Amino acid sequence: MRELTIPESGPKRVLLNAAEQLFAKKGFEAVSVRDVTQFVKMNVAAVNYHFGSREGMLTLAIMHYTLPLNEERIARLESAERKTPGKPLALEEIIDAFVRPIITQNRKTELPEALFYQLLGRIFAANGDGLSQAYEENFRQLSDRFMRALGKALPTIPFDELASRFHFMSGGLIHLLTHRELLGKRAGSPMTMEAILGRFIRFAAAGLREGLAADASVKKGPQATFDF
Amino acid sequence: MRELTIPESGPKRVLLNAAEQLFAKKGFEAVSVRDVTQFVKMNVAAVNYHFGSREGMLTLAIMHYTLPLNEERIARLESAERKTPGKPLALEEIIDAFVRPIITQNRKTELPEALFYQLLGRIFAANGDGLSQAYEENFRQLSDRFMRALGKALPTIPFDELASRFHFMSGGLIHLLTHRELLGKRAGSPMTMEAILGRFIRFAAAGLREGLAADASVKKGPQATFDF
């Protein structure tokens, strides 16, 4: 895994922090170099001096929190697997390993909580769009690793179908991160991420394991027909 | 407000069609007026002449297919409700009314299939970001209408929890639209949208009804009607 050389403090850290906040708020395309420097009252040339280019700054902003996050996801998954070697994990444990690091990593950031979640959501949503080659490879490996665990936990569900369900689940996660504010709307104040993820784990687990009780062998009938 | 005056043919239609394709491919922020006009070899000034501004063109592109789509969603939901008045709908019927119009509306468009789905996904994903005031109000009403139906179908699940699950489901739908190509990756060629939505309905229905008392014993009851 690549080393991210981001100083704990100093102008480079200040710039990156500003960039991350603005990217989270307005999206990657909508933030100019000048937006970032003016936000922290630094000079326009500082971005090119410290990051080489706008793209260098963007790449760093994408990897800064996601690489440690994905490392913790794998660590949690493998730690859970080590506890009961050979036995498949409970579905909820796998999903928990996938989503809980979002909360624990948030505690280590300098970003306001809401912006951190939104930044993550934007990064996940942009996956596959070629925003950062290195991050996409990192996520591909992560995804493979979790699909292996899911395959073991749900051996009777065709792997291909499981992949679709993992895809749907990922979409749900992205959406709750990018539009978290909509979730507490009826209750007045936004829900805590802890509460949201608790609900999400139950939702996703049920969706992933759908059809398990019934005969799994006959399950794969014609997929393309839903006329009634 | 709901009258969309878009001629069937002529320069305005050509421009809008080009804009929609480019928005779908590259995102709303990434497409300039010049990108659009050059794409169909028209003059730069044409956009401002026909739409007043870039924003006018964008607004029209957002509403053009989504307003008829949301109308069909409601029509299907109410048509299903009329068939068995008083009785709650099966969960799968509600979700089907929500997603199937995506396929039927696609048949009416001039856009390449893949681009139509991607355009829809981008519009849904941007909901709440203030891209088009009018569309957001339209979606809010749609969402309320479907939440009412879901509340009737799953009366024992707290409405607030149901709203969270509807939110997760919406995220899954957005993601399968914007990143459909990832779904057939292992199989070689991309899955048809019919097949994808068939899987999605089962996934989402299971997630929505999670924790029902009936879940353990008769969970497949209402599903017998549906042949996925």
Added chain:
DNA sequence: GTCTATAAAGTGATAGAC
């Protein structure tokens, strides 16, 4: 209605003074 020309502002990047 369609075009050219241009305004006015914004973009990333950089040379060179300090």
Added chain:
DNA sequence: GTCTATCACTTTATAGAC
């Protein structure tokens, strides 16, 4: 390392010729 000034473009929008 920091800053100013500037280059070379691109952006939306529009005035006015045809």
